[in-house]
Amino acid sequence: MALLISAPKVLFDGTLAQQKKGPADYIQEALTPGHLKKAKLMFFFSRYPTSSLLRAYFLDVQFTRCITSQLIKWFSNFREFYYIQMEKCARQALLEGVADSSRLLVTRGSELFRILNVHYNKGNDFEVPDAFLDVASLTLQEFFNAVREGKDLDPSWKKPIYKIISKLDSEIPDAFKSSNCPKELL
Numbered sequence: 001m002a003l004l005i006s007a008p009k010v011l012f013d014g015t016l017a018q019q020k021k022g023p024a025d026y027i028q029e030a031l032t033p034g035h036l037k038k039a040k041l042m043f044f045f046s047r048y049p050t051s052s053l054l055r056a057y058f059l060d061v062q063f064t065r066c067i068t069s070q071l072i073k074w075f076s077n078f079r080e081f082y083y084i085q086m087e088k089c090a091r092q093a094l095l096e097g098v099a100d101s102s103r104l105l106v107t108r109g110s111e112l113f114r115i116l117n118v119h120y121n122k123g124n125d126f127e128v129p130d131a132f133l134d135v136a137s138l139t140l141q142e143f144f145n146a147v148r149e150g151k152d153l154d155p156s157w158k159k160p161i162y163k164i165i166s167k168l169d170s171e172i173p174d175a176f177k178s179s180n181c182p183k184e185l186l
Contacts, residue, residue, distance in 0.1 A: 027062045031070055035061065038181050039071065040120040043078045044132045046169040057172060060179035078120065082139070083158065085115055090143035101144045106136035135168045 035058065042049070042057065054071045055063055089112045093104055106113050108128070116136065117124060142161045151157040175181060 028060055029062045029064075029067075031061065031067060035071075036074065037122075038176065039074050040078065041126050042172055042176055043075065043082075043120055044126075044128055045172040047075070047079055047082070047135075048166045048169055049075055053172075057176050059177055081119055082116065083143075083162075085112060086136075086139045086143045087147070087158075089140055090147050093140075093144055094148060098144070101141040101148075104137065104140045104144055106133050106140060108133070112136070112140065129170070131170045135165065138168070139165055 038058075046053065049057075049071075051068050051072065054068065058071065061067055090104070098104065106116075113128075113133070113136070117128060121128060139161070142164060146152060146157055146161060
């Protein structure tokens with residue numbers, strides 16, 4: 001019986017992605033740019049994924065403490081960008097004289113959606129779920145109300161907003177479990 005030995009892939013950060021042939025797929029010991037793209041698309045469904053959820057959707061990755069930490073850190077960075085954009089847009093709406101938060105809706109034609117879509121869905125090759133627009137609208141309204149009411153004077157003013165949004169994650173489609181994802185989704 002012959003052994004198949006292949007050279008390891010070099011990743012975008014210069015590290016090596018070693019692969020072990022499993023029963024059905026290759027198991028990667030490092031995250032790739034494809035995994036980053038998949039994680040960004042998953043953000044449209046889940047802003048606060050657990051490590052067990054990540055394990056269920058990154059089946060082609062050999063999980064270590066380092067891999068788990070990196071994935072959790074990616075989602076933390078995604079949330080940071082998301083919340084910065086929401087706060088910026090809420091403050092702009094106040095400056096423009098918007099009085100009623102229910103008028104603040106994130107639609108596919110809005111500038112806020114364009115900014116988020118370019119960040120998480122470069123190339124616009126994935127159909128963003130409608131549920132994300134609902135969550136984004138609620139997030140924007142919560143930021144707007146908090147700033148309008150002066151709650152931003154408290155150092156921990158964002159925590160109640162985070163708590164609300166963390167409960168609004170939706171089910172991630174099974175197609176994300178494929179090792180060919182995001183190619184299958186595009």
